[in-house]
Amino acid sequence: MEPILNRNEYTYYLVGNVDDFTERLGRVVHLGKDKIAVFKTTDGQIYALENKSPGPRGGTIAEGIISGEVLFDPICDWKISLTDGKVLDPDTGQVRTYPVQIHGNEVRVGLLKNEGGLLHE
């Protein structure tokens, strides 16, 4: 798919249509070398997080259970906020998030330009 350029420090890439994602079921997107778990909430919001469990046993998070804007890690059952990737009480930690843009039916996920996103000077 074509990279879509952005004036900010992110480069946004088209990863699919809104309908390619099922409510409350995560889907893995390989964006360059980044492995990203993309989630659609019941409200239709789409979030992209690094597909890596913050817990001590490692593993992936795309298979977790989604409740509202919270993800239950499938390996360690920690609660992860979809909005900012923060691990919620009583545990602590941070999952990396990626910005998401929805244009019409298109879902685009942003990569930092200096981290594999397209540099276009």
Add this chain to the structure above:
Amino acid sequence: MVKVQERRHLVLIGNGMAGINTVEQILKLAPSTYRITVFGSEPYPNYNRIQLSYVLEKSKAVEDIILNDWDWYLENGIELHTGTTVTHIDTEQKIVKADNGIKVPYDTLIIATGSNPFMLPVPGADKEGIVGFRDIADCQNMLHAADQYKKAAVIGGGLLGLEAAKGLLKLGMDVTVVHLFEEIMERQLDHTASLMLQAELESQGLKFATGKQTEEFLGDDRVSGIRFTDGTTLDAEFVVMAVGIRPNTALAKKSGIEVNRGILVDDFMRTSVPDIYAVGECNEHRGITYGLVAPLFEQGAILAKYLCGVETKPYEGSVVSTQLKISGVDVFSAGEFMDAEGLSIVRMHDDWRRIYKKVLLRGGRIVGGVLIGDGKESSRLQQWIRTGTVMTEAIHDAIVGQASVETGNTAADLADEEIVCGCNGVTKKHIVDAINEKGLTTVEEIKVATSASRSCGGCRPVVEQILQYVLGDKYDSAAAKQEAICSCTTLSRDEVVTAIKEKGLITSKEVRYALDWDNPEGCSKCRPALNYYLGMIWPAEHVDEKDSRFVNERMHANIQKDGTFGVVPRMYGGVTTPEDLRLIADIADKYNVKLVKVTGGQRLDLLGVKKEDLPKIWKDLGMPSGYAYAKALRTVKTCVGSQFCRFGTKDSMGMGIILEKKFERLDMPAKFKLAVNGCPRNCAESSTKDIGIVGNEGAWEIYVGGNGGIKARLAELLCKVRTDEELLEIVSAFMQYYRETGKYLERTSEWIERMGLKSVTEAVVNDLDNRRALAERMEVALAQVKEPWSEILNNSNLRERMFEEINVSTKQD
């Protein structure tokens, strides 16, 4: 040579609650002191006589009220003669003689012959269709009469009469209660309470003829009516006499034991003849004969200690209380109930809500009480009356106030010997000892260990107070209550399941909305649990919610720590073919599988499969999913059995394959493992399976509740069956009963400890109707299951969204 001392021979006449409770206490205190023989006139093992009214109103079957089943007698080495009446006691030779000619010598004799219904000695009382209400046979008579006749009269407006009348009413008869006095239950209720109860019962359809004395029964051979002393008559095709009971003293009297109204006993239940004791309703202690259950347990406890040489205080009489066991009417009465001089009375009378509460105080201490319409505080009120608790603001508020107020814990005031659970005769000390010795922390555990609160549950608040009192700071009120299924709700599993059924909730969203979940989309604990309960309750209607499944169940494969998956195809009964093995080997090569493992469940696991390869591998295999990931039947492990093994007595492989094919794919509360063995050598390890089946010559043994996992537990014998059909039906009923009563994620090993093997056996083996109904519901559930791998293969949309990953290049060409 060591001389073994001969055990003393204890003979018990009367196989009812009083006698058997005494024997139970003796077995606990000194299990090897006595050799025990029991005589009972009825053809049943000991049952709960106070629950006969439930049998009459058909809310319980006879089997449900059995307290000690046949096995109990066997296990405790008790020689039991049922349907046998003792006719004579030779107090000189110390021998009892029974009506069938048996003669048994005794060292110690307990008479527990109970009481008989008092039959009014009026003309015509011997006509057909006039019965008492005392035992199972009477109950069956009444059930039978309700089928044939319409008009019934119950003579006696006391506790027993009202229970019988309500039972007959429920069976569709037109019932009139005839009572000598103007007010019903005049021995337990005051004027106001009696009138309220009568009005309540009238509104339910009972008729009353009060202030009527029976003069004669009318009719030819069979009763057709009653004439009263005032000249009026009442038509009745069936009459139940419930005017009272008389201690059954005939045998004692005939044998030369001193008798007044009852068999005379002292404070240790000793009769006038050495080595002969009398306990329960048949005796008379300090001028009083009792007709209720609590006193007989108290007497039994003291007699048991006395007979075992354990120090005991003397029996000094009992405070009796009465609770009417009629559905829809709360009636409680204990201690003093009538206004009298020297009593202060706290009274609350609400005609609109139809509630009446009265507490009687003497010198500030609670000495009696009556509750109509609201019996919530009855068990605590009873406790306060027993201990003569001083009235406080808090107690006052709890009884007559509107708000529920913490009344403080009065468990400390209870004497050790107080009977807390009247249904099962459990004292405070039993409970305290069980808590201390077994480290119990919840009422549920106490229930399992001691039977307290097992039957009617009325004493549960007191049991909880005792637990709180014993544990002190360690008491966890949250744990002691029924555990909520997750932190989104305060409701327990049972409450949620009941609400789903009663409110007809079909989706988990509806459940969370209707039951006011804190978290509108639930959490990782309740989501899979609700999905399971909904599927269990509505097998045909509920649509499986994939987003509420744990990853393995959603992907139909086992996720590994590196994010790859394990694939385990079915290999029914652990039996395979060279063709299948070749196919599996080829596929392992084709997809570059990292490891092939022979599993503990006798099949093959292909490990290290990429997510997007899963559907392809399933397609190439063309085999059904082995469900190695699911809260469902995993495998049926089998030994070689009679097909090849020299020792095999049964075709274990054949039966294992039948079972695995029948029950595969069905959702269970937790994973479920079976084994079938062809002989007792048990090579397929039945004792660590949820159901382990062992073939014998001519029979299958079914073991249940085994677990070889985190908390190991050996399976226990559920039953033995002769035919394959019975085996299948019982396995089916057991699995369905577990599905219907198990908590999500609760293995059978924990479930069976919670439920009790006895009650499970009753439900899935002995109660044939229930067993058949369970098996039928299982068939309905099985009709819905689908093979998941082919389902995904046939649904491109599902396959794509769940298994295919999206690849986006960041390189610009």
